[in-house]
Amino acid sequence: xxxxxxxxxxxxxxxxxxxxxxxxxxxxxxxxxxxxxxxxxxxxxxxxxxxxxxxxxxxxxxxxxxxxxxxxxxxxxxxxxxxxxxxxxxxxxxxxxxxxxxxxxxxxxxxxxxxxxxxx
Numbered sequence: 001x002x003x004x005x006x007x008x009x010x011x012x013x014x015x016x017x018x019x020x021x022x023x024x025x026x027x028x029x030x031x032x033x034x035x036x037x038x039x040x041x042x043x044x045x046x047x048x049x050x051x052x053x054x055x056x057x058x059x060x061x062x063x064x065x066x067x068x069x070x071x072x073x074x075x076x077x078x079x080x081x082x083x084x085x086x087x088x089x090x091x092x093x094x095x096x097x098x099x100x101x102x103x104x105x106x107x108x109x110x111x112x113x114x115x116x117x118x119x120x
Contacts, residue, residue, distance in 0.1 A: 003037065050096075
């Protein structure tokens with residue numbers, strides 16, 4: 001199954017406003033919308049502190065090779081286990097990686113879409 005994750009920059013109130021607008025549209029008979037999976041970062045600095053080049057490489061590697069243990073992932077990347085483990089915890093808490101039933105780490109997304117507005 002293909003899954004797309006939309007990432008963006010915004011405030012909590014903007015996210016809440018979007019939810020309310022969708023809810024009101026459904027109540028007015030506009031029909032149900034296609035579910036959308038989204039992560040909103042408070043600012044660009046936060047997004048870039050989470051999606052560092054080395055963490056992006058983790059995402060790419062997991063997507064190419066499939067679910068893996070943190071130890072085997074560290075071995076493939078040629079990096080220290082503790083550093084990879086810390087990165088996985090951050091990516092997992094953000095929702096960018098998930099765990100399989102048997103505890104392996106995986107990237108469930110086929111596509112990541114980033115939307116960043118330059119002006120408010």
